[in-house]
Amino acid sequence: xxxxxxxxxxxxxxxxxxxxxxxxxxxxxxxxxxxxxxxxxxxxxxxxxxxxxxxxxxxxxxxxxxxxxxxxxxxxxxxxxxxxxxxxxxxxxxxxxxxxxxxxxxxxxxxxxxxxxxxxxxxxxxxxxxxxxxxxxxxxxxxxxxxxxxxxxxxxxxxxxxxxxxxxxxxxxxxxxxxxxxxxxxxxxxxxxxxxxxxxxxxxxxxxxxxxxxxxxxxxxxxxxxxxxxxxxxxxxxxxxxxxxxxxxxxxxxxxxxxxxxxxxxxxxxxxxxxxxxxxxxxxxxxxxxxxxxxxxxxxxxxxxxxxxxxxxxxxxxxxxxxxxxxxxxxxxxxxxxxxxxxxxxxxxxxxxxxxxxxxxxxxxxxxxxxxxxxxxxxxxxxxxxxxxxxxxxxxxxxxxxxxxxxxxxxxxxxxxxxxxxxxxxxxxxxxxxxxxxxxxxxxxxxxxxx
Amino acid sequence: xxxxxxxxxxxxxxxxxxxxxxxxxxxxxxxxxxxxxxxxxxxxxxxxxxxxxxxxxxxxxxxxxxxxxxxxxxxxxxxxxxxxxxxxxxxxxxxxxxxxxxxxxxxxxxxxxxxxxxxxxxxxxxxxxxxxxxxxxxxxxxxxxxxxxxxxxxxxxxxxxxxxxxxxxxxxxxxxxxxxxxxxxxxxxxxxxxxxxxxxxxxxxxxxxxxxxxxxxxxxxxxxxxxxxxxxxxxxxxxxxxxxxxxxxxxxxxxxxxxxxxxxxxxxxxxxxxxxxxxxxxxxxxxxxxxxxxxxxxxxxxxxxxxxx
Numbered sequence: 064x065x066x067x068x069x070x071x072x073x074x075x076x077x078x079x080x081x082x083x084x085x086x087x088x089x090x091x092x093x094x095x096x097x098x099x100x101x102x103x104x105x106x107x108x109x110x111x112x113x114x115x116x117x118x119x120x121x122x123x124x125x126x127x128x129x130x131x132x133x134x135x136x137x138x139x140x141x142x143x144x145x146x147x148x149x150x151x152x153x154x155x156x157x158x159x160x161x162x163x164x165x166x167x168x169x170x171x172x173x174x175x176x177x178x179x180x181x182x183x184x185x186x187x188x189x190x191x192x193x194x195x196x197x198x199x200x201x202x203x204x205x206x207x208x209x210x211x212x213x214x215x216x217x218x219x220x221x222x223x224x225x226x227x228x229x230x231x232x233x234x235x236x237x238x239x240x241x242x243x244x245x246x247x248x249x250x251x252x253x254x255x256x257x258x259x260x261x262x263x264x265x266x267x268x269x270x271x272x273x274x275x276x277x278x279x280x281x282x283x284x285x286x287x288x289x290x291x292x293x294x295x296x297x298x299x300x301x302x303x304x305x306x307x308x309x310x311x312x313x314x315x316x317x318x319x320x321x322x323x324x325x326x327x328x329x330x331x332x333x334x335x336x337x338x339x340x341x342x343x344x345x346x347x348x349x350x351x352x353x354x355x356x357x358x359x360x361x362x363x364x365x366x367x368x369x370x371x372x373x374x375x376x377x378x379x380x381x382x383x384x385x386x387x388x389x390x391x392x393x394x395x396x397x398x399x400x401x402x403x404x405x406x407x408x409x410x411x412x413x414x415x416x417x418x419x420x421x422x423x424x425x426x427x428x429x430x431x432x433x434x435x436x437x438x439x440x441x442x443x444x445x446x447x448x449x450x451x452x453x454x455x456x457x458x459x460x461x462x463x464x465x466x467x468x469x470x471x472x473x474x475x476x477x478x479x480x481x482x483x484x485x486x487x488x489x490x491x492x493x494x495x496x497x498x499x500x501x502x503x504x505x506x507x508x509x510x511x512x513x514x
Numbered sequence: 515x516x517x518x519x520x521x522x523x524x525x526x527x528x529x530x531x532x533x534x535x536x537x538x539x540x541x542x543x544x545x546x547x548x549x550x551x552x553x554x555x556x557x558x559x560x561x562x563x564x565x566x567x568x569x570x571x572x573x574x575x576x577x578x579x580x581x582x583x584x585x586x587x588x589x590x591x592x593x594x595x596x597x598x599x600x601x602x603x604x605x606x607x608x609x610x611x612x613x614x615x616x617x618x619x620x621x622x623x624x625x626x627x628x629x630x631x632x633x634x635x636x637x638x639x640x641x642x643x644x645x646x647x648x649x650x651x652x653x654x655x656x657x658x659x660x661x662x663x664x665x666x667x668x669x670x671x672x673x674x675x676x677x678x679x680x681x682x683x684x685x686x687x688x689x690x691x692x693x694x695x696x697x698x699x700x701x702x703x704x705x706x707x708x709x710x711x712x713x714x715x716x717x718x719x720x721x722x723x724x725x726x727x728x729x730x731x732x733x734x735x736x737x738x739x740x741x742x743x744x745x746x747x748x749x750x751x752x753x754x755x756x757x758x759x760x761x762x763x764x765x766x767x768x769x770x771x772x773x774x775x776x777x778x779x780x781x782x783x784x785x786x787x788x789x790x791x792x793x794x795x796x797x798x799x800x801x802x803x804x805x806x807x808x809x810x811x812x813x814x815x816x817x818x819x820x821x822x823x
Binding site: 272 | 525599600601619621622623624626627630641642643644645676677679682705706707710711712743
């Protein structure tokens with residue numbers, strides 16, 4: 064019985080790969096047996112025979128991991144479909160090796176009602192691609208003043224709450240919002256940047272001194288991080304800091320961990336390795352928030368990952384039309400297209416770090432943060448699998464992105480690690496760079512139905 | 515058309531470049547035959563998005579003296595203001611036949627953006643807090659006229675350093691000519707690390723500097739580039755960093771007083787010092803025309819008869 068257009072179930076054996084699952088403490092050659100979209104066994108050696116309903120996929124030379132989850136993407140629907148659509152964004156996710164993404168609520172209008180959350184889930188599910196989980200706004204229209212309908216958004220399927228794009232302006236609103244949904248599992252995700260510095264174009268430091276442009280210093284991030292960590296401590300709410308970029312913030316995370324505060328943090332591929340040198344010549348393409356900072360900051364990010372202060376990777380995929388990234392700098396939109404380079408760029412920046420940590424940060428830890436299925440290949444879980452080639456140098460060519468957004472700080476860079484396989488619910492979305500190699504997009508829709 | 519060269523900032527300039535332009539400017543000042551033929555037929559477009567009196571008129575005078583035609587681009591009524599992209603405006607300007615653009619804008623890096631799209635020469639007449647290269651050159655020329663060899667001479671730039679494009683360009687030009695440059699102001703308005711911009715000493719105390727100063731350049735507070743959360747009240751700053759008659763008495767006898775203008779009298783500079791014998795403020799303005807002639811000639815390449823050939 065072959066599956067039809069994603070509505071039925073996929074039976075596949077993934078054979079011959081090194082399988083790395085930190086959640087199981089596994090790093091060995093295994094066959095992943097998938098029946099009806101669910102992992103049923105991890106076998107030593109190949110199965111004796113494969114029946115007619117089952118496809119055998121040779122994965123020799125690959126590392127298979129629990130599906131990678133990007134907890135921080137901007138998919139631009141509704142409101143900015145010239146930058147990206149759900150279809151192009153989720154195609155980029157599949158191409159980049161991601162089996163699930165969480166979409167930030169800074170759409171137009173903002174994702175601040177149950178109806179919009181439900182709609183986004185349904186529209187994404189209809190694409191039968193990478194799973195897409197909505198994040199609801201904390202405050203109405205992300206304005207930072209009035210608490211959004213958090214409980215109905217949670218019921219509609221919001222997996223977390225954030226005013227991403229800005230810090231929640233009112234401390235009182237943030238504190239009360241956290242207390243309002245204290246009993247719900249959805250975490251609060253903070254964009255740490257003080258609103259009074261919103262005109263900043265680069266990091267404050269020698270570079271901004273020379274260029275003479277408005278700057279956002281590290282303290283703009285660290286002060287809000289400290290504020291929000293204090294709110295997490297005061298309320299007990301599960302908390303998470305988005306895209307940390309400043310060495311000072313990593314110090315705060317160490318403090319929070321020592322104090323037993325329930326807060327995690329993510330870092331982007333660019334904040335692991337790109338510095339404000341890219342802004343020399345006022346190149347508007349490289350404008351991003353938080354801004355690129357110094358080599359000392361990128362080193363602190365890498366050390367933060369190695370030390371366990373930072374436990375999650377996120378692309379902060381922020382696609383824009385190329386014409387929106389033109390000079391002058393103050394007119395340029397903020398952010399990079401990230402889904403198709405995140406895996407290569409992150410492994411590149413952290414070469415030498417053990418693979419179990421890298422896979423945890425790409426899969427197990429974001430799954431736990433968002434409370435979604437996946438993060439492990441344990442039998443009984445949906446067959447969401449990411450395959451990698453660890454030694455397969457490739458060069459970033461934005462012209463070949465599936466994303467509409469083509470601006471990346473990594474154009475022309477060569478990375479060693481390449482996504483080789485993206486499997487969602489047992490269906491193969493990407494293999495060797497080709498999307499839907501079976502010819503039919505047949506991934507299952509999101510398995511977590513609204514509660 | 516011969517190859518053109520932009521003048522966007524002095525960030526990558528070297529000593530021979532500064533010296534060559536200052537030398538040429540001094541030749542213009544001494545008088546060159548047929549100067550009005552040197553850029554005959556060239557069209558120079560002035561695009562001033564920020565208010566300017568002296569710089570705009572200085573450039574227009576320089577262009578006229580070289581025989582070029584100066585056209586004021588009316589920025590408020592332009593297609594840019596109506597939403598046309600910068601790239602399209604530049605294509606239009608080029609198609610119409612402008613050879614050079616002299617641009618001032620409140621945003622740092624704006625001339626660099628123009629230079630991406632415009633095939634002719636772009637001369638920066640001030641971009642935000644970043645650069646004002648012809649001011650740097652005219653200050654260099656004024657200092658060279660005054661002291662000859664500038665090696666180990668001491669320049670103090672005082673006031674609102676952070677928001678000053680003059681400090682960046684004039685400080686760098688003086689540094690390239692061998693001067694010891696000290697930036698003086700409250701820590702909020704100084705570069706964040708020392709040496710500032712890679713070459714300048716930093717200090718928050720003015721008085722101890724004065725007896726060891728050869729030239730002091732006073733800056734006005736750039737209120738247009740900072741709000742009350744970024745800048746102290748002017749009177750507060752002036753009390754600590756204004757050049758009063760009393761402070762001027764601490765300067766050595768040969769020291770000169772400079773100011774890029776416009777002066778806020780009795781704020782950063784005592785009114786009585788504006789026309790003091792030590793003041794070179796008028797000289798700076800005068801020299802501005804000659805360095806702009808040199809800059810226009812440099813950027814537009816060749817004398818007119820060769821350009822026409």
